[in-house]
Amino acid sequence: MMRFPWSRNKRKKTGNSLKRSHNPDQEVRPEERFTKNIEHTIAKLRESFDYSDDFIIRRFHVMGNLPAVVCYFPPLTDGGHQEALKSFMTIGNWLDETPATGKALKNKLMNDVLFSSDGRTEISIPMVIEEVLNGSTVVHVEGLDEAFVFCTRNVEKRSIDQPETEQVIRGPREGFIENLMTNISLVRYRLQTPDLRIKINKLGKYTRTCIAVCYIHGIVNPALVEEVQRRLSLIEIDGIIDSGYLEQLIEDNHYSPFPQIQVTERPDKAVANLLEGRVIIIVDGSPMALIAPTVFTQFYQTSEDYAERFLLVSFIRLARLLALLFSLVFPALYVAVISFNPELIPTEFAVAVAGGRAGVPFPSVVEVLVMEVSMEVLREATIRLPQQVGGALSIVGVLVVGQAAVAAGFVSPITVVVIALTTIGSFATPAYNAALALRLLRFPIIIIAGMFGLYGVMVGLILIVNHLLSLKSFGVPYLSPVVPGNFEGMKDTVFRAPLWWLKRRPAMLHTLDKTRVGSESFNELEHSKHNTLDPTTAGNRGGNGNGQSASDHGDSGGDGHH
Structure with a gap:
């Protein structure tokens, strides 16, 4: 593992790897070392695991009559310990030809007998305890001051399936699991x-x-x-x-x-x-x-954006970005225009809105906030309920409850439409955590819009943008590559340039190797393309050097008779 100046002090706490082998220079206190007596090992292990009924300590003999002990957790090994134990118990009676103690015995067992590819020895009892808890099988043979450790972890896991939160139409269907x-x-x-x-x-x-x-x-x-x-x-x-x-x-x-x-x-x-x-x-x-x-631009991009052609992807990205902005400011704009600036909308539409709001006892800001809170509660209930019930609840909540609220005069029809479009816009954001942040910020903007109108909306947006400008992720400005501006990086923001234009890696990451697309190889590819199956030349018997045959203007689909 890469050594850092702080790793020496933190080594015991963080650990270094799943399979950590013994380092001769590693400092191990005398009381933490193995002795040549397996009874000392059994006492130490029982001191740590004696109250755990799923911990197994078994005594056996190696090479006839040499005492040894094996310890493991069956739920973590799931039978994997049997292979490690089989290596020791099928040696046979070699006691006469093999020294009973010392390095010779260790070398004989490790190099000639044990057939586990990941077997190793360990001198530290705390490290062995950690390995046992991780699913390893530990064997200590009488006469050795080291224990054998075998990685036998075998925990039940679910199969690899399609990701639930990042659905794509074109792309791999494999997703990470818990293992x-x-x-x-x-x-x-x-x-x-x-x-x-x-x-x-x-x-x-x-x-x-x-x-x-x-x-x-x-x-x-x-x-x-x-x-x-x-x-x-x-x-x-x-x-x-x-x-x-x-x-x-x-x-x-x-x-x-x-x-x-x-x-x-x-x-x-x-x-x-x-x-x-x-x-x-x-x-x-x-x-x-x-x-x-x-950076922020990653949250409305998907892995599918690079599998499709750039013109289509650019259009879809623009739609996602508009939906993102739509879900943030549309309810606030509705409240500001209805409450403060109704002259901004056409007269016919204003009359229709006023007619729809006739009889509604609440101001528009209260009406929108009640609908937004109701939609959030409905969304949370849909997620937490079983899948068979959740879909039915969402349909009932949106159709029946919404229609009943309009009929009862609690909300106006135009408010239901605004909240529905806003919710659909929030679903268009690929990243759930980014969409959640916009849903949270929607409420203070609605309140400010109800107090100050369009001025409040603009102040709210300025504060959000100012906050985004102040954010950094490991030193990278959150709005990169837009602010600070980088032309190369802007090729993959709102619009996605062709793959052969994305020649360099993002400059904001300060990578060692900056080139990812070879321009010369692409130019050679473009100039070496041949129209092999051109209908004007594809039927020829002879060749012309470009993989094309000269045309005889014959009927390639016929039987040769004219």
């Missing part, structure tokens, strides 16, 4: 390069959760990796249950409603961000990976 090693394999499957580096830390006083920091060596800025590792090393918490815990702890501004770290369930999206020079953080037990750093 860390499976998620790493999905990333390595797509990045078959030795430059992909994965550093695993352990966080949480009690959970000891494995945290994988992934990056591509030679692309990512080393200072970014160093900063991510530094922030992780300073975390002291009882447990990391989900990646959301890490997101809250390592983000720059804890009081902003806007997320400064992006989350994703999609391995292809994670790999695309790695190739741009970002760092991916994967948490064991969570299907959501973290992407750092993050």
Whole structure:
């Protein structure tokens, strides 16, 4: 693992890897070392796990009559310990030809007998206890001051399925799951390069959760990796249950409603961000990976945007951005115009709105706030209810309750339309956490619009933009590449330029390797294209050097008779 100046003091707390081998230079206190007596080992392990009924300690003999002990947690190994134990118990009676103690015995067992590919020895009892809790099987043989550790973790996990929160029409259907090693394999499957580096830390006083920091060596800025590792090393918490815990702890501004770290369930999206020079953080037990750093433009972009042609994608992106702005300011604009500036709307439409509002006892701002709160409650109820009931509730809530409210005179028809369009606009934002921030900010803007009209709306928008300008994600300005402006980066913001125009990686990430599309190779590709099946030349018998045959103007679909 990469060594940092602070890692020496934090090494015991954070851990270094899932399979940490013994380092001769590592300082281990005498009372934490194994002795040559297995009774001392059994006493230490029982001291830690004696009250756990699922912990197994079993005595057996190696090479006839050499005492040994094996310990493991059956729920974590799921039978994997049997392979490790089989290596020791099928040796046979070799006691006469093998020394009973010392390095010779250890070398004989490790090099000639044990057939587990990931077996190793460990001298530290606390480290062995941590490995047992992680699902490893530990064997200690009498006469050795080291224990054998085998990685036998085998925990039940769900199958790889389509991501629930990031649906696409064109693109891979694989999504991250809760198992860390499976998620790493999905990333390595797509990045078959030795430059992909994965550093695993352990966080949480009690959970000891494995945290994988992934990056591509030679692309990512080393200072970014160093900063991510530094922030992780300073975390002291009882447990990391989900990646959301890490997101809250390592983000720059804890009081902003806007997320400064992006989350994703999609391995292809994670790999695309790695190739741009970002760092991916994967948490064991969570299907959501973290992407750092993050800018605002990433929240209305999807991985599907790069699989389709740029003209279509640019149109869809513009629609998403308009829907994003629509969901933020449309109710406030409605309140401001109805309450303060009705002269801004056409006369016929103003008469229709006034007729619809006839008999409504509440002012427009109260009416809109009541509908917005009702929609949020309905949305939350739909999410929490079982899937079979949630869909029916949403239909009943929107149609029946909305129509009944209009008929009863509580709200006007135009207000129902405004709130419905606003809700649809919020659903068009691909990132759930960004859409949630806009839903939260919608309420104060509506209140300000009800107090000051259009001036209030403009002041609210200015405050939001000013806040966005002040945000940073690991030092990257949140509105990059728009502010500060970068022409190369603007090719992939509101509109997506063709792939062959995106020659450089984002300048805001300060990557080591800045080129991602070779311009010369693309030019050669363009000039080497041949119209091989041109209908004017495709029927020829001879060739012309370009893969085309000379035309005989014959009927290629006939049987040769004219």
